[in-house]
Amino acid sequence: MKSCPTCNRTFEDTFTFCLIDGSVLSAPFDPASTKERSPSRDSVAPPTEVISATPEPLPPTRAATPGDLPPTIAAPFVQQPMRQAAQPFVSAEVTQAGPVPDVVRWMFILRGVITILLGFLLLLWGPQ
């Protein structure tokens, strides 16, 4: 069983938080043993422990070695689809249209050639 330190309600071991106030439940305990021990609970405060003024020396620090670190696990590589750059807005009518028909180009080229020939004729022609 677990107990809530705030409302003192008990819950099953599967619970982690109190369903009433949301507090973290205490560590699991055996209610039977708790009941047995509760009457013999000593109300006398434990004696005050005196901590020595001189702290115990800490172990010397050392640089971490690769052996201290857990081995890394390579993530499986998954091919991601390439993202295309943002395209400017184009109306559907424009994007659906195909390339310029070659016949249009040749029509204008033919017209240009004929016009140039006519121009040379008029330029070089003189009344007899």
Next chain:
Amino acid sequence: MNTGLICFAFQDAAPSVTQARYAIPFFAIIASSVIAGVCTIFAGAKLLSTYKRGRFLIAAGALHVLFVFPFGVFMLMSVAAGVLEIVAAIRLRAYLRGVLFFALAGVMSVMLFVLVIGSNPFSFALKVLGAGLIIYGALLLAFGFTMRPSRQNS
């Protein structure tokens, strides 16, 4: 302003025009205008089916085919066709690259009217018309060779 040229130009059967010495250039003008008109109508129809744009081009081509004689009407047709070509170039600029040359050709077509009407005598006017047509044809050639689908469209 060559008022005499204007008077003679709008006469349907001006004696000077029907003279044999002007037969060759006028036949050439009529023939080339009809061929250019047919080419323009065909190109306009193709562009109409591809880009839903080309009605102004077809109209300009129809003018080239229909109004070739007398000479004054031909020159007025040149102005109207030039304006239609400029409008067509503006409408096609979203679909084609190189339409600037076509717009300049339209401007040249409009300017030809002013240049020819302002020239005197008539034989000199024909030479001015010839020089203008060379520039006009060169612009059409440039348009034909530089015509590409717009970058959006490629």
